[in-house]
Amino acid sequence: MKVFSERLHLLILVASLLVLGFLTTSLASYWVSRDEIHHGIVKNALPMTGDNIYSEIQKDMLRPVFISSQMAHDTFVRDWMLKGEQDTSQIVRYLTEVKEKNGTFTSFLVSDKTHRYYHPGGVLKEVRESDVRDAWFFRVRAMKTPFETNVDADMAHRDRMTIFINHQVLDFQGQFIGAIGVGVTLDTMAQLLKSYEQRFGRRIYFVNPRGEVVLTAQKTQLRGSIRDHLGLNQVAAQIINQDTKPTQLSYQLNGQEIQLNSRFIPELGWYLIVEQNETEILRPVQRILLINLAISALITLLVLAVALYSINRTQCQLEQLASTDALTQLPNRQAFEVVLQQKLNELARRPRAISGVFMDIDWFKQINDQFGHAQGDAVLQEFAQLLRHQSRASDVVARWGGEEFILILDDCDLDNAVELAEKLRQTVEQHPFQLPRQTGITISVGVTQWQEQESSADFFQRLDDLLYQAKTTGRNQVVHQRKPE
Numbered sequence: 001m002k003v004f005s006e007r008l009h010l011l012i013l014v015a016s017l018l019v020l021g022f023l024t025t026s027l028a029s030y031w032v033s034r035d036e037i038h039h040g041i042v043k044n045a046l047p048m049t050g051d052n053i054y055s056e057i058q059k060d061m062l063r064p065v066f067i068s069s070q071m072a073h074d075t076f077v078r079d080w081m082l083k084g085e086q087d088t089s090q091i092v093r094y095l096t097e098v099k100e101k102n103g104t105f106t107s108f109l110v111s112d113k114t115h116r117y118y119h120p121g122g123v124l125k126e127v128r129e130s131d132v133r134d135a136w137f138f139r140v141r142a143m144k145t146p147f148e149t150n151v152d153a154d155m156a157h158r159d160r161m162t163i164f165i166n167h168q169v170l171d172f173q174g175q176f177i178g179a180i181g182v183g184v185t186l187d188t189m190a191q192l193l194k195s196y197e198q199r200f201g202r203r204i205y206f207v208n209p210r211g212e213v214v215l216t217a218q219k220t221q222l223r224g225s226i227r228d229h230l231g232l233n234q235v236a237a238q239i240i241n242q243d244t245k246p247t248q249l250s251y252q253l254n255g256q257e258i259q260l261n262s263r264f265i266p267e268l269g270w271y272l273i274v275e276q277n278e279t280e281i282l283r284p285v286q287r288i289l290l291i292n293l294a295i296s297a298l299i300t301l302l303v304l305a306v307a308l309y310s311i312n313r314t315q316c317q318l319e320q321l322a323s324t325d326a327l328t329q330l331p332n333r334q335a336f337e338v339v340l341q342q343k344l345n346e347l348a349r350r351p352r353a354i355s356g357v358f359m360d361i362d363w364f365k366q367i368n369d370q371f372g373h374a375q376g377d378a379v380l381q382e383f384a385q386l387l388r389h390q391s392r393a394s395d396v397v398a399r400w401g402g403e404e405f406i407l408i409l410d411d412c413d414l415d416n417a418v419e420l421a422e423k424l425r426q427t428v429e430q431h432p433f434q435l436p437r438q439t440g441i442t443i444s445v446g447v448t449q450w451q452e453q454e455s456s457a458d459f460f461q462r463l464d465d466l467l468y469q470a471k472t473t474g475r476n477q478v479v480h481q482r483k484p485e
């Protein structure tokens with residue numbers, strides 16, 4: 001029991017050390033990867049996507065700004081306006097050419113004198129200070145800078161969202177005489193967002209200062225106000241209250257961590273939002289962690305199995321060593337007593353006759369004295385070999401000590417036991433032992449049958465007495481005692 005619990009303690013210790021080691025390395029590498037991924041998203045991926053998109057926007061806006069500036073400085077335009085806007089077809093043709101040559105979505109001119117709004121289709125309307133949709137013109141008129149970009153619905157094209165470059169037109173004395181420019185659609189921008197979404201698996205969209213989603217890539221499918229979206233509503237106020245510096249935010253959605261980078265784009269007057277689902281990115285790393293843990297568990301089990309196997313093997317070898325007589329390889333007295341006890345316990349379940357044969361080599365001291373101890377050992381080994389051959393698998397044979405041997409015969413009554421003992425005695429007597437000189441070797445034997453309810457001490461005592469009787473009454477004989485009737 002003690003050995004078992006020591007073995008269990010050892011195995012628990014080995015398993016704990018392995019589990020601790022594997023857990024520490026697996027979790028440490030998972031945490032490092034997780035931190036690196038988080039850092040990569042927050043410090044690099046999201047801000048860089050924002051930077052790239054912003055620089056694309058700036059690049060895209062350069063050409064329309066340049067075209068609008070050229071239109072504003074065109075002598076024909078200014079002369080035509082100063083000469084009283086006589087022939088509408090001339091300016092319409094001019095605006096059509098600008099639009100078609102440059103591939104812009106629209107082109108326009110608004111006169112400060114007549115308030116007429118010209119575009120490639122003719123005169124669209126007259127701008128009025130009272131109309132909120134015309135407020136842009138009066139704002140441009142009051143501007144200190146020569147142009148602005150303004151995202152607005154284009155009335156000439158069914159209110160399609162358009163980026164207008166509104167450039168002031170000044171006369172030759174520098175007085176404001178109108179606003180001119182081109183409009184480009186947001187289609188290219190949407191295309192850009194879509195390609196970024198596909199390439200990097202990030203959600204990208206624009207939000208106006210009221211918090212409404214104004215432009216998304218097709219995949220995003222985000223509509224309405226960000227205040228109405230679960231998760232996003234946690235950071236909506238921070239997104240639209242920020243200054244122009246990019247801001248890093250995060251929110252929780254369905255147990256997932258979403259990282260969000262937001263920046264104000266002055267050219268559009270919108271906030272550019274780039275989002276990345278950190279939990280999703282972490283999934284492969286978590287899968288690797290689980291695989292690592294599974295491999296670790298397997299290795300731990302394997303090591304435990306190998307340890308258990310070798311402990312058991314060593315223990316078996318030790319037990320074998322402790323229970324075997326080194327000279328004859330027969331079980332020793334201790335082992336014999338254990339096996340005999342098992343046999344006696346079995347008797348209750350299956351009652352049967354059991355007999356004992358106790359043997360002692362005669363005059364063995366003389367053999368040692370004549371031929372030396374080594375020769376005496378050889379005789380003991382040869383005798384053990386004879387015993388082994390004479391006994392059955394169910395019998396228990398052992399070296400009792402010195403030159404004494406014992407045989408327990410299973411399912412064998414006294415008559416059969418005496419017969420076998422006699423046969424054994426004769427075999428020994430006739431056996432040519434390997435000695436330098438031919439020497440007769442004999443044995444004295446005591447035989448008796450196990451009596452019911454008898455203690456093993458009494459049984460051995462009787463066997464010992466019978467053997468003593470054989471020795472004292474002439475040796476080389478079998479003495480037995482009948483079972484009392």
Ligand SMILES: Nc1nc2c(ncn2[C@@H]2O[C@H](COP(=O)(O)OP(=O)(O)OP(=O)(O)O)[C@@H](O)[C@H]2O)c(=O)[nH]1
Nearest residue numbers: 360361362363364365366368373374376377402403
């Ligand atoms: N070579 C050898 N001798 C042993 C071993 N064990 C005991 N002996 C010897 O066996 C001898 C037994 O001698 P005794 O007990 O006097 O008995 P005996 O000479 O056989 O005489 P009886 O038994 O009376 O016939 C002793 O000399 C022991 O030293 C052993 O393993 N090897």
